[in-house]
Amino acid sequence: xxxxxxxxxxxxxxxxxxxxxxxxxxxxxxxxxxxxxxxxxxxxxxxxxxxxxxxxxxxxxxxxxxxxxxxxxxxxxxxxxxxxxxxxxxxxxxxxxxxxxxxxxxxxxxxxxxxxxxxxxxxxxxxxxxxxxxxxxxxxxxxxxxxxxxxxxxxxxxxxxxxxxxxxxxxxxxxxxxxxxxxxxxxxxxxxxxxxxxxxxxxxxxxxxxxxxxxxxxxxxxxxxxxxxxxxxxxxxxxxxxxxxxxxxxxxxxxxxxxxxxxxxxxxxxxxxxxxxxxxxxxxxxxxxxxxxxxxxxxxxxxxxxxxxxxxxxxxxxxxxxxxxxxxxxxxxxxxxxxxxxxxxxxxxxxxxxxxxxxxxxxxxxxxxxxxxxxxxxxxxx
Amino acid sequence: xxxxxxxxxxxxxxxxxxxxxxxxxxxxxxxxxxxxxxxxxxxxxxxxxxxxxxxxxxxxxxxxxxxxxxxxxxxxxxxxxxxxxxxxxxxxxx
Numbered sequence: 001x002x003x004x005x006x007x008x009x010x011x012x013x014x015x016x017x018x019x020x021x022x023x024x025x026x027x028x029x030x031x032x033x034x035x036x037x038x039x040x041x042x043x044x045x046x047x048x049x050x051x052x053x054x055x056x057x058x059x060x061x062x063x064x065x066x067x068x069x070x071x072x073x074x075x076x077x078x079x080x081x082x083x084x085x086x087x088x089x090x091x092x093x094x095x096x097x098x099x100x101x102x103x104x105x106x107x108x109x110x111x112x113x114x115x116x117x118x119x120x121x122x123x124x125x126x127x128x129x130x131x132x133x134x135x136x137x138x139x140x141x142x143x144x145x146x147x148x149x150x151x152x153x154x155x156x157x158x159x160x161x162x163x164x165x166x167x168x169x170x171x172x173x174x175x176x177x178x179x180x181x182x183x184x185x186x187x188x189x190x191x192x193x194x195x196x197x198x199x200x201x202x203x204x205x206x207x208x209x210x211x212x213x214x215x216x217x218x219x220x221x222x223x224x225x226x227x228x229x230x231x232x233x234x235x236x237x238x239x240x241x242x243x244x245x246x247x248x249x250x251x252x253x254x255x256x257x258x259x260x261x262x263x264x265x266x267x268x269x270x271x272x273x274x275x276x277x278x279x280x281x282x283x284x285x286x287x288x289x290x291x292x293x294x295x296x297x298x299x300x301x302x303x304x305x306x307x308x309x310x311x312x313x314x315x316x317x318x319x320x321x322x323x324x325x326x327x328x329x330x331x332x333x334x335x336x337x338x339x340x341x342x343x344x345x346x347x348x349x350x351x352x353x354x355x356x357x358x359x360x361x362x363x364x365x366x367x368x369x370x371x372x373x374x375x376x377x378x379x380x381x382x
Numbered sequence: 383x384x385x386x387x388x389x390x391x392x393x394x395x396x397x398x399x400x401x402x403x404x405x406x407x408x409x410x411x412x413x414x415x416x417x418x419x420x421x422x423x424x425x426x427x428x429x430x431x432x433x434x435x436x437x438x439x440x441x442x443x444x445x446x447x448x449x450x451x452x453x454x455x456x457x458x459x460x461x462x463x464x465x466x467x468x469x470x471x472x473x474x475x476x
Contacts, residue, residue: 028456029426037457043430051453 013055013081021070024049030064112171122179192240195228195376197221201249211243247376255335256366262321263361271314328356335367347373409439416467424461442474
């Protein structure tokens with residue numbers, strides 16, 4: 001009976017068998033009497049037959065075979081039952097497939113990346129921080145994310161956001177932000193003030209939008225002098241204003257340099273002596289001492305360390321004579337570069353004047369750069 | 383006596399329009415062309431040869447001669463046989 005139960009559970013399996021018996025008909029009749037549904041019975045020779053029968057009747061088949069002395073050979077197996085039997089043997093593979101699918105599905109219910117698209121000044125970092133403050137971080141379950149609620153919150157709590165779209169796309173949270181651009185605040189300075197001269201110069205042009213000009217074109221002004229007074233109105237009914245305007249003046253920048261054209265120059269010959277000594281109570285104890293035979297020399301003393309050194313470098317006098325024209329050219333160029341390097345971009349260079357003088361063996365070079373610039377500088381009226 | 387019973391049954395069956403095959407315990411044989419035969423109420427296969435198949439029934443043996451025989455289905459009381467038939471003979475009346 002137990003053997004019967006063994007095959008009963010396989011409802012969807014069919015086996016093709018080949019039987020060998022002296023009387024195959026007897027075997028078929030026996031099967032039929034035992035209520036086995038036999039199909040596709042074919043005779044291949046006098047003693048052998050091929051037939052299909054359900055797997056669940058295998059035990060009956062075995063019994064019948066024993067009774068009729070029939071040899072059975074299974075040729076084919078088909079049906080879902082055999083698939084399950086095979087699966088039983090490969091339980092790990094099957095479980096792996098199921099776990100893989102399950103895990104993939106499970107992980108797809110989370111948000112793994114937040115993609116933020118912003119424009120101009122609003123930084124994705126800022127948005128990310130704000131999202132994080134609502135608990136929206138990579139790794140959050142999708143069911144905890146209500147995109148419309150986030151949109152409303154973001155819009156309400158960040159005044160820089162004009163429009164925001166938050167959507168879940170796969171395992172990604174896409175955030176599109178359009179920034180609100182508020183018009184710039186105009187800083188109005190209405191405190192009364194005068195315009196003073198930033199530096200000395202000759203007025204070229206003057207133009208005011210507020211205040212009264214007190215200097216004229218062509219006038220030489222000193223640094224600190226009032227150019228535009230912060231007053232307006234008729235005589236006797238004067239009121240103070242914030243003076244505004246542009247005062248263009250010709251300014252002067254000056255630099256000079258003195259260059260020796262001819263003379264004697266000392267030059268190192270390359271020969272040197274090095275003495276080493278130790279100083280004890282003001283007395284020098286030489287460890288290495290060479291006689292100084294040089295007529296002209298440089299002495300370098302290094303007494304910082306315990307072993308102190310004296311280095312004598314031999315010098316030689318050499319006469320030199322430079323071309324004065326070349327010296328003037330080079331020097332003027334150097335001076336010009338020196339002046340212009342410090343000038344503001346808004347300053348326009350108009351002219352330059354070179355003044356040279358050769359006296360004795362020296363050359364004096366003086367360069368004046370004439371520029372035009374706005375020298376007005378506002379200053380509060382006390 | 384048996385003959386009388388049979389006749390009575392037959393009469394009832396025809397009068398009441400009941401299926402005669404069941405009431406009279408006779409095989410119902412359906413033949414499709416020359417290649418398929420279905421026998422209900424059969425009593426087993428007696429012979430299954432290369433060119434002859436003999437099936438037992440309440441009428442006696444039904445012998446089918448031909449070739450390429452194959453029992454397509456055999457279960458319960460139904461048997462379906464295919465092949466190339468030449469003759470179907472009721473041997474029980476000989």
